[in-house]
Amino acid sequence: xxAKGWIEVSDTYCKGxxxxxxxxxxxxxxxxxxxxxxxGYHPAHTFKDGCTGCAICAVVCPDxxxxxxxxxxxxxxPISV
Amino acid sequence: xxxxxxxxxRPEGFTDTPTHYCPGCTHGVAHRLVAEVLEEMGVIxxxxxxxxxxxxxxxxxxxxxxxxxxxxxxxxAMATGVKRVMPDRIVFTYQGDGDLASIGxxxxxxxxxxxxxxxxxxINNANFGMTGGQMAPTTLPGMKTSSSVNGRDxxxxxxxxxxxxxxxxxxGVGYCxxxxxxxxxxxxxxxxxxxxxxxxxxxxxxxxxxxxxSTCPTNWGMTPVNSLKFVEEHMMPAYPLGDFKVSxxxxxxxx
Numbered sequence: 001x002x003a004k005g006w007i008e009v010s011d012t013y014c015k016g017x018x019x020x021x022x023x024x025x026x027x028x029x030x031x032x033x034x035x036x037x038x039x040g041y042h043p044a045h046t047f048k049d050g051c052t053g054c055a056i057c058a059v060v061c062p063d064x065x066x067x068x069x070x071x072x073x074x075x076x077x078p079i080s081v
Numbered sequence: 082x083x084x085x086x087x088x089x090x091r092p093e094g095f096t097d098t099p100t101h102y103c104p105g106c107t108h109g110v111a112h113r114l115v116a117e118v119l120e121e122m123g124v125i126x127x128x129x130x131x132x133x134x135x136x137x138x139x140x141x142x143x144x145x146x147x148x149x150x151x152x153x154x155x156x157x158a159m160a161t162g163v164k165r166v167m168p169d170r171i172v173f174t175y176q177g178d179g180d181l182a183s184i185g186x187x188x189x190x191x192x193x194x195x196x197x198x199x200x201x202x203x204i205n206n207a208n209f210g211m212t213g214g215q216m217a218p219t220t221l222p223g224m225k226t227s228s229s230v231n232g233r234d235x236x237x238x239x240x241x242x243x244x245x246x247x248x249x250x251x252x253g254v255g256y257c258x259x260x261x262x263x264x265x266x267x268x269x270x271x272x273x274x275x276x277x278x279x280x281x282x283x284x285x286x287x288x289x290x291x292x293x294x295s296t297c298p299t300n301w302g303m304t305p306v307n308s309l310k311f312v313e314e315h316m317m318p319a320y321p322l323g324d325f326k327v328s329x330x331x332x333x334x335x336x
Contacts, residue, residue: 005088012097017105017298017305023265041104058089059265062109063100064116068089 005053005070009044013065016041020057020066026050029057092116094125098142105305107262107295108136111204112143114272115175118279119146128171129163131156133185135177136210154185157192160199171282173200179209182218182244189248196253196287200278203244206295207316214300218242221319227300241319245292249325255287257326261294263312267322276336286330294320 007029014037021029021044028050031042044057044066053070094116102108119125128146132138134153141148151159156174164172181189181203189201208226209215215228219241223232249257256278260271271293278289294316296308303311 010091013091013099015104019105019305019309022306039099053088055089056265059268060110062102062105062107062113064091064095064109064113066089067087067091069086070088071086 003052003070005051005068007046007051007053007057007069008067010065010067011037011043013063014041014043015039015063015065016043017062018044019060019062020044023056023060025054025056026052092120094119094145096143096145100143101139102136103299105296105298105308106136106210107206107293108204110262110268111175111202111271111293111295112137112140114268114275115173115202116144118272118276119144119171121276122171122279122283124171124279124283127169128173129167131160131163131172131174133174133176133180134211135180137175137177137204138211140175154180154183155188156180156185157188157197157199157201160201161192161195161197164197164199168198171200171279173202173279173282175202175204177204177210178206178217178219178244179212179215182242183209186218186242189244190251193248193251193254193288193290196255198282198285198287199289200282201288201290202275202278203290203292204295205244205292205316205320206297207241208297208300210297210300214297219244219320221315224315243320245290245320245325248290251288253288254290254326255328256281256289256291256331258290258324259292259294259320259322261312261317261322263294263296263309263317273336277331277334280334280336281331284330284334286328292320294322 032045132140281289298308
């Protein structure tokens with residue numbers, strides 16, 4: 001069973017550049033067109049289940065806007081990116 | 082939300098200030114890699130950065146380290162002074178191609194030739210980003226910029242300068258590599274190179290420079306995703322990735 005994860009995208013930092021959308025191996029990220037950040041961008045969000053917490057979106061994010069969590073039975077070591 | 086589930090978080094080397102960079106600009110990725118490396122090495126408290134002139138002129142707002150701001154192109158000269166006065170500090174410069182390869186070419190070459198024990202992060206995005214996308218020494222032949230509207234004509238405007246290859250010929254340089262920031266794999270390789278460059282400085286093994294192929298979506302007139310493709314298809318053939326100089330002592334370093 002694949003690992004289950006989730007991401008949090010910061011409204012303060014996300015600029016809606018869409019790089020994470022193309023990089024996501026599970027294709028679960030899109031821009032949230034019904035929400036605007038204080039700077040006026042549509043931020044990224046996950047629109048369906050399937051996130052594995054692989055943190056590739058965080059690796060490519062130019063603004064360090066994405067925090068990645070992963071559901072695990074054991075204590076996870078932080079992934080070095 | 083349990084803390085132990087955390088896989089990735091904003092590095093401690095960053096302040097809380099959002100960057101002023103355009104959406105999708107890989108300056109942010111380069112900043113993040115430097116911040117993560119400084120955090121991993123535990124040297125945030127004794128690091129001094131030297132900010133250039135260019136888009137990254139406000140770098141001092143984003144790193145949670147001490148910073149000084151250099152005149153245009155003079156960051157390696159300033160870093161030389163800082164490092165010689167305080168040799169126990171980690172000193173790095175963060176320069177774009179307009180700053181390092183154009184007006185600051187003299188400073189970088191002589192700092193490298195003297196073998197100053199500093200680290201240079203060199204962002205190559207093939208134009209002057211801050212001033213509106215004018216032609217830089219690294220602009221590709223035929224590439225349209227706001228000051229070469231018909232494409233760079235090598236007959237009258239010369240050929241691009243490959244900075245890493247040039248610096249690698251100098252004896253004072255210990256570590257000289259080129260990496261790209263266009264996909265997750267290359268970003269991870271770039272981070273390893275930046276880590277190695279800082280390790281070289283921490284061990285006093287000479288001048289270290291990491292060139293990073295970067296994007297400029299606004300001035301290239303592309304979406305962020307297309308500009309990453311442009312790096313892969315057009316910049317990487319002109320600026321091949323690789324290790325141009327890794328001295329024997331540096332090859333022994335295991336991270």
